[in-house]
Amino acid sequence: MAPETADVDLGEYKWGFHDEENPVIKIERGLNEDVIRQISAHKGEPKWMLDFRLDAYEIFLSKPMPNWGADLSGIDFDNIFYYLKPAESNARSWDDVPETIKNTFERLGIPEAERKFLAGVGAQYESEVIYHSLKKELEDQGILFLDTGQALLEHEDLFREHFASIIPSADNKFSALNSAVWSGGSFIYVPPGVRIEQPLQAYFRINAENMGQFERTLIIVDEGAYVHYVEGCTAPTYSSDSLHSAVVEILVKKGGRCRYTTIQNWSNNVYNLVTKRAVAEEDATMEWVDGNLGSKVTMKYPAVILKGERAHGEILSIAFAGEGQHQDAGGKVTHVAPNTTSVITSKSISKDGGRSSYRGLLRVNKDAEGSKSKVVCDALIIDPESRTDTYPYINIMADQVDIGHEATVSKLGEEQIYYLMSRGLSEAEASALIVAGFVEPITKELPLEYAVELNRLIQLQMEGSVG
Amino acid sequence: MPDLVIRNLHANITGTDTELLKGIDLQMSKGEIHAIMGPNGSGKSTLSHVLMGHPGYEVTEGEVLFEGQNLLDLAADQRSRAGLFLSFQYPFAVPGVTVANFIRMAVNAHRKGGPDGVDNPVRIPEFRKQIQEAMELLEIDKSMASRSLNDGFSGGEKKRFEILQMAMLQPKIAILDETDSGLDIDALRIVSDGINRLVGPNMGTLIITHYQRILDYVKPDQIHVLMDGRIVRSGGAELAHELETSGYADIAKEVVS
């Protein structure tokens, strides 16, 4: 009875274009010891780092692929490029970035955002950070924000003290892989008591086909300091797969606070397998805001270890699984010290046969009495072809703790859409609005610019389905 | 021709042969107030949803013209933008979407008009002024504009917000499905005043109700009695009084005989 809606294809991935390649260095496909030696040599690293890489490579080879989570059988490690250097130097001015690469970041809106509301920007293209900036007054306060490779060369002691201290190479197969071939990423140090009010942003762009991107991020927030770090990512659409496997380690010292926001929008041919973990000391707060919209497969469970008394951890996770996508996301919290608190809020949306899974681990160790935790995971299923699952693991070893867990699954209701349409909204607007309302508990936590961006991405994903 | 013409309208539950509307005829225009009364389950809400374009019902026979245009060719959103409004008997909640944002989107959808219309969004200060005025008239507390639409609203609050939406969208024909149910005595008067203010050369209304009381405030030109999917009697305001005293039993007997 209802007439057909005009078939406008707004759901197309907007960042699927690619630039012509013009690499300075591109190491041949596949991984072996020699590739790792070449990467390390190009970077002029100290010997201990090469040894660390080679050791990690052994671990990578010895570990089996995970037999849980998403299907990773499509990854062909021999077909991946592990290192590609796109430009001669890491520029401090956009004028010094090669024209094509600069244009790409213009299209992604990075220089504009930098002018408007960011304290600093890092832009990684393939394996290397090609642009980096930090406001002068922040530099003067002793804040460090630079690419991780450069940090190794320029601040070796601080680097070595913390590197791989939170996520050892042997944590899992993909942390081992990252440890062996890592390149790029952000290194941040915020001195005691310093609060950076505007966000620092890093943007990760893959351009080449079958590229592997393995950035490594290390953030140290000293006592009473605060930083909000935001990362975004996109890639071209190719018929064969790319691999993104990052490691992010964060230490938030006494009374400090770190917020880490991700808006992941990889194209549908990227395997996104990331290990992220933070340690929060006494009275410190760690917040992960994790938005997963893109990729073919994502496996990512940002973790917080509440190591000091009264530390607080928060994980807000949004996953959107569209056609051919599997988002296996969630979070992990370990309460180590007494009177620590945590909240995990997960919202997932599955559409056009997409699959989203919430996978969470909440652990309360024996000594963590008086701890509180709340886990809420809500799933919204747009159509009957799509799927959602929840795997909430809870392991409580302490007495006198307060743990809450709620999970809901709802279906996008035909009648609810009709109600909104009866007020004049098109079917696409109505369903996008319901979805925006569903994720609102998370978007309201974001700075306006990112909330708008996230809502816009969700709207594009939703509009793709109506027609 | 009247603005709304319903001719021999038959409708089923979509995908079944359960017929709920069995040949409805009704005509009305802007400026007019019509009331539909009838026992529970007689098809009053079904009629309102069939007119609005609910996907759960399918028209099997008959036609509906709205300002001369074939209404049944339009999707619900197009019917709304053409000037039809339905105050739901059971409004839906939309968690995470504020009343103000939602109504602004709806207003903008109307200003944009047809599917190929050009965006012409209302300016925010202007919108704020309009919605505040409308809320004042309906004696709705200002703070409610930033709550999620119908989420945790009481039954009466939901009804007031339906009328708020009507006031903001300024329809040509408004169907009010048991808007009076759940309203307290003061709210009934406030909402009725709101309806009376809008009825005039630009708007007519079709009030579905079980009670005489709202019709004391909003004086109907015609009353129709719906039973088992058919309009079995139509008459003037006095019909409501008759029903109030004697119920539907007598009419049912008449119909059978």
Ligand SMILES: Nc1ncnc2c1ncn2[C@@H]1O[C@H](COP(=O)(O)OP(=O)(O)OP(=O)(O)O)[C@@H](O)[C@H]1O
């Ligand atoms: N989707 C549906 N599936 C099954 N039965 C339905 C459906 N919609 C309506 N009905 C049935 O059709 C009949 C008419 O329902 P309707 O809601 O129109 O009644 P009503 O006149 O509005 O009643 P009330 O005065 O109680 O609001 C009822 O028996 C109802 O149960």
Ligand SMILES: [Mg+2]
């Ligand atoms: Mg009804």
